[in-house]
Amino acid sequence: MKAAVIEQQGGVENIAYRDWDDPEPGEHDVIVSVRACGLNHLDIFVRRGMPGFPVPMPFISGGDISGVVEKTGPAVSGWSEGDRVTLNPQTDEGMIGEELLGGLAEKVRVPAKNLVALPDHVSFETAAAVPINYGTAHRMLFTRGRLEAGETMLVLGASGGVGLACVQFGQMVGATVIAAAGSDDKCSRLSDMGADHVINYQSEDFSRAAWIASGKKGCDVVVNFTGGETWAPSFRAAKKRGRVLTCGATAGHDPQTDLRYLWVRELDVLGSNSYSQEDVVRSVEYVADGQLSPVVSHTFPLENLAEAETLMEDRGFFGKIVLQP
Ligand SMILES: NC(=O)c1ccc[n+]([C@@H]2O[C@H](COP(=O)([O-])OP(=O)(O)OC[C@H]3O[C@@H](n4cnc5c(N)ncnc54)[C@H](OP(=O)(O)O)[C@@H]3O)[C@@H](O)[C@H]2O)c1
Numbered sequence: 527m528k529a530a531v532i533e534q535q536g537g538v539e540n541i542a543y544r545d546w547d548d549p550e551p552g553e554h555d556v557i558v559s560v561r562a563c564g565l566n567h568l569d570i571f572v573r574r575g576m577p578g579f580p581v582p583m584p585f586i587s588g589g590d591i592s593g594v595v596e597k598t599g600p601a602v603s604g605w606s607e608g609d610r611v612t613l614n615p616q617t618d619e620g621m622i623g624e625e626l627l628g629g630l631a632e633k634v635r636v637p638a639k640n641l642v643a644l645p646d647h648v649s650f651e652t653a654a655a656v657p658i659n660y661g662t663a664h665r666m667l668f669t670r671g672r673l674e675a676g677e678t679m680l681v682l683g684a685s686g687g688v689g690l691a692c693v694q695f696g697q698m699v700g701a702t703v704i705a706a707a708g709s710d711d712k713c714s715r716l717s718d719m720g721a722d723h724v725i726n727y728q729s730e731d732f733s734r735a736a737w738i739a740s741g742k743k744g745c746d747v748v749v750n751f752t753g754g755e756t757w758a759p760s761f762r763a764a765k766k767r768g769r770v771l772t773c774g775a776t777a778g779h780d781p782q783t784d785l786r787y788l789w790v791r792e793l794d795v796l797g798s799n800s801y802s803q804e805d806v807v808r809s810v811e812y813v814a815d816g817q818l819s820p821v822v823s824h825t826f827p828l829e830n831l832a833e834a835e836t837l838m839e840d841r842g843f844f845g846k847i848v849l850q851p
Pocket residue numbers: 565566567568658659662682683684685686687688689706707708709712751752773774775776777798799800801838839841845
């Protein structure tokens with residue numbers, strides 16, 4: 527098969543589109559013929575290298591996969607050749623695209639228990655925008671963050687994969703959503719999609735703008751997976767006994783904290799990691815019944831992965847970038 531292979535960790539020049547041995551299914555596995563694979567910031571971290579997360583090289587990343595069952599292992603039941611699927615990349619053996627070979631290839635091996643049936647009316651491109659972004663947001667907002675109707679939520683990085691999923695889940699449950707992003711163009715797209723307030727944090731002090739947008743009461747929930755210089759000001763945007771949620775640190779994992787806000791406002795800082803099969807299944811159902819509408823701003827042929835990853839690093843996309851083998 528063909529695959530977009532990371533030959534060694536570093537810049538995009540280390541990605542090669544080349545031949546790779548076809549995967550074979552284990553007893554309980556299927557081989558999925560990949561139709562689309564969504565890009566995540568995780569793919570950038572896997573290619574660049576993350577301290578404490580060694581990745582065997584050469585490697586194929588990509589965990590947001592949709593496609594068609596091509597082969598089934600001898601012990602697999604309930605799935606047949608030709609079934610349309612997406613999947614939960616978090617397997618018992620490790621994460622597909624981070625620890626196991628991923629879907630930025632023509633084929634990928636997947637434990638059958640991780641498959642999720644894909645209805646005919648959901649396109650492969652749309653499906654490749656769902657599992658990681660919406661699964662992560664579902665767990666972070668509801669299991670960890672206990673977001674409820676009528677609450678006010680600030681989302682930083684609202685134009686990206688997890689961010690847009692948080693915005694849409696917030697709208698779905700009847701929260702007031704303040705969406706913060708890095709350009710006027712992204713803010714106007716978020717506004718068009720129904721965000722109640724938008725903030726361009728490149729030109730505005732987002733914590734002050736969010737405080738004002740919340741009627742000077744502060745936000746019940748602040749979603750910050752950006753970290754870096756955005757971390758300390760996030761506490762200023764939260765109301766007394768508000769919740770600050772994090773699942774990542776795109777701009778730096780070692781930010782300054784102003785502890786005074788934590789005790790004076792009695793804030794809860796809640797970490798969230800990963801997602802369950804149930805988070806992915808529920809997300810796919812919400813997409814299938816029209817309650818969520820993932821946005822794919824760019825699609826590329828798989829051989830152009832380096833170009834696609836550069837676009838993600840330059841923050842030139844909205845929602846999701848999808849690769850097609
Ligand atoms: N723990 C978990 O299970 C889990 C799961 C999924 C994702 N994550 C983490 O969540 C974060 C978001 O992931 P994602 O895939 O949604 O990323 P993404 O699609 O690239 O979106 C990130 C957004 O953050 C904003 N941003 C602000 N500062 C940035 C910077 N210095 N560099 C890049 N983007 C910056 C960008 O929007 P603007 O240009 O509008 O500012 C960008 O669109 C990542 O840190 C990822 O590792 C964690």
